[in-house]
Amino acid sequence: MPRTPADNQRIKDERRAAILAAARSVFVRKGLAAAKISDVAAAAGLSHGLVYHYFSSKEAMYAGLLEALFARATVELEVLAGDEGTPLERVRAFVVQRLERFSAEPEMFGLVMQAFLHRDALPSSTLAALQNFAALSMSAMTKTLADGQRRGDFVEGDPAELAAALLAVLHGLAMARSVDLELPRPLPNVALILRLIVSGVS
Amino acid sequence: MPRTPADNQRIKDERRAAILAAARSVFVRKGLAAAKISDVAAAAGLSHGLVYHYFSSKEAMYAGLLEALFARATVELEVLAGDEGTPLERVRAFVVQRLERFSAEPEMFGLVMQAFLHRDALPSSTLAALQNFAALSMSAMTKTLADGQRRGDFVEGDPAELAAALLAVLHGLAMARSVDLELPRPLPNVALILRLIVSGVS
DNA sequence: TCTACGAATGACTGGTTAGTCAATCAACCG
DNA sequence: CGGTTGATTGACTAACCAGTCATTCGTAGA
Numbered sequence: 001m002p003r004t005p006a007d008n009q010r011i012k013d014e015r016r017a018a019i020l021a022a023a024r025s026v027f028v029r030k031g032l033a034a035a036k037i038s039d040v041a042a043a044a045g046l047s048h049g050l051v052y053h054y055f056s057s058k059e060a061m062y063a064g065l066l067e068a069l070f071a072r073a074t075v076e077l078e079v080l081a082g083d084e085g086t087p088l089e090r091v092r093a094f095v096v097q098r099l100e101r102f103s104a105e106p107e108m109f110g111l112v113m114q115a116f117l118h119r120d121a122l123p124s125s126t127l128a129a130l131q132n133f134a135a136l137s138m139s140a141m142t143k144t145l146a147d148g149q150r151r152g153d154f155v156e157g158d159p160a161e162l163a164a165a166l167l168a169v170l171h172g173l174a175m176a177r178s179v180d181l182e183l184p185r186p187l188p189n190v191a192l193i194l195r196l197i198v199s200g201v202s
Numbered sequence: 203m204p205r206t207p208a209d210n211q212r213i214k215d216e217r218r219a220a221i222l223a224a225a226r227s228v229f230v231r232k233g234l235a236a237a238k239i240s241d242v243a244a245a246a247g248l249s250h251g252l253v254y255h256y257f258s259s260k261e262a263m264y265a266g267l268l269e270a271l272f273a274r275a276t277v278e279l280e281v282l283a284g285d286e287g288t289p290l291e292r293v294r295a296f297v298v299q300r301l302e303r304f305s306a307e308p309e310m311f312g313l314v315m316q317a318f319l320h321r322d323a324l325p326s327s328t329l330a331a332l333q334n335f336a337a338l339s340m341s342a343m344t345k346t347l348a349d350g351q352r353r354g355d356f357v358e359g360d361p362a363e364l365a366a367a368l369l370a371v372l373h374g375l376a377m378a379r380s381v382d383l384e385l386p387r388p389l390p391n392v393a394l395i396l397r398l399i400v401s402g403v404s
Numbered sequence: 405t406c407t408a409c410g411a412a413t414g415a416c417t418g419g420t421t422a423g424t425c426a427a428t429c430a431a432c433c434g
Numbered sequence: 435c436g437g438t439t440g441a442t443t444g445a446c447t448a449a450c451c452a453g454t455c456a457t458t459c460g461t462a463g464a
Binding site: 032192 | 316370378402
């Protein structure tokens with residue numbers, strides 16, 4: 001045997017990661033349809049043929065990226081959906097967490113928005129993950145707001161409507177971030193965003 | 203002369219409009235790169251060759267659609283930027299106007315978001331229109347909020363930050379609308395959205 | 405009925421790109 | 435060293451699609 005299997009595995013893993021990183025930046029800038037495999041290969045510094053040793057197709061790469069994002073975002077929903085702290089504390093923690101993500105990885109959201117906009121170009125498993133995540137976010141937020149309303153922490157009204165409004169601010173900010181990659185405007189602070197739903201603000 | 207020139211002109215205008223309508227729906231669903239001229243032609247019920255009697259290229263069609271949207275949206279900014287009514291009234295009127303647009307033409311916003319996400323595929327004049335419109339919205343909103351702050355109508359704080367937050371809700375809602383074309387969730391009411399910035403709410 | 409003229413068609417071309425594969429390279433082991 | 439194995443390359447193929455153009459169609463006026 002040449003090269004230990006462990007070495008080969010390490011090389012493969014590193015290559016895979018390098019290709020995915022390059023792919024993410026190319027997909028974000030150009031979108032799935034306009035991104036060329038040769039762009040990804042060039043960005044990762046290897047020949048385009050080699051990309052096919054690691055990924056079976058352009059769509060598979062795209063789907064892989066998205067599904068990893070959804071998996072992580074689903075885990076991160078736990079902050080909101082769990083039972084650690086009061087509803088208000090959970091909502092605040094979730095908003096803070098999202099704002100931090102937008103700052104740390106503004107590119108991500110461009111990818112997710114593309115996927116939403118061009119849903120019918122997605123393989124069905126990715127579409128399912130997307131819809132599942134959207135439904136999960138909405139239902140976790142609605143439920144937490146309803147809980148908080150019973151304690152009098154949040155304003156009255158249809159909790160689904162409040163949830164839609166609060167998520168809309170977050171998505172709008174994410175969009176602004178991912179669009180202004182070069183000139184990031186500072187994000188509004190959490191207290192301002194929470195005015196939307198917290199009762200008794202001046 | 204066969205057919206009167208007026209007839210020909212009318213036919214041309216109708217065709218142009220039909221092609222643009224078909225193009226809008228195809229571009230919204232697929233994006234510029236993935237949209238085929240033959241898709242547009244099929245949706246408009248004519249041969250793909252004919253499309254080139256009316257538009258010089260796919261990009262020209264796309265740019266035409268977008269620039270028309272920006273032109274109209276710029277006019278509609280007058281509600282916010284003009285001097286009709288108090289700052290609070292102007293902001294409320296603007297929010298109402300935007301919510302109505304989202305309901306009436308949810309597709310539009312998908313188109314604009316695509317353009318933002320894939321800016322470097324745009325011809326430079328369209329990119330300029332896009333950036334001009336974004337800057338105009340932001341500055342009109344910031345200025346109006348600053349005026350209102352001096353009257354005590356709005357909460358204190360950097361008016362640009364308030365403007366970013368308020369525009370973010372609107373953009374987030376537009377996105378939700380344009381993404382859920384088939385299942386439109388009711389939009390939050392204006393009073394809820396204005397909580398973000400209006401002082402003295404409970 | 406015939407003619408003029410623009411509307412309309414769709415076969416075709418040229419260029420581009422996803423994906424394949426035969427050949428080469430590089431590392432390690434005996 | 436020489437052999438084995440898998441990484442790597444890039445020329446190649448097949449498909450696709452934007453855009454062209456020679457041709458046909460349809461209408462109105464003579």
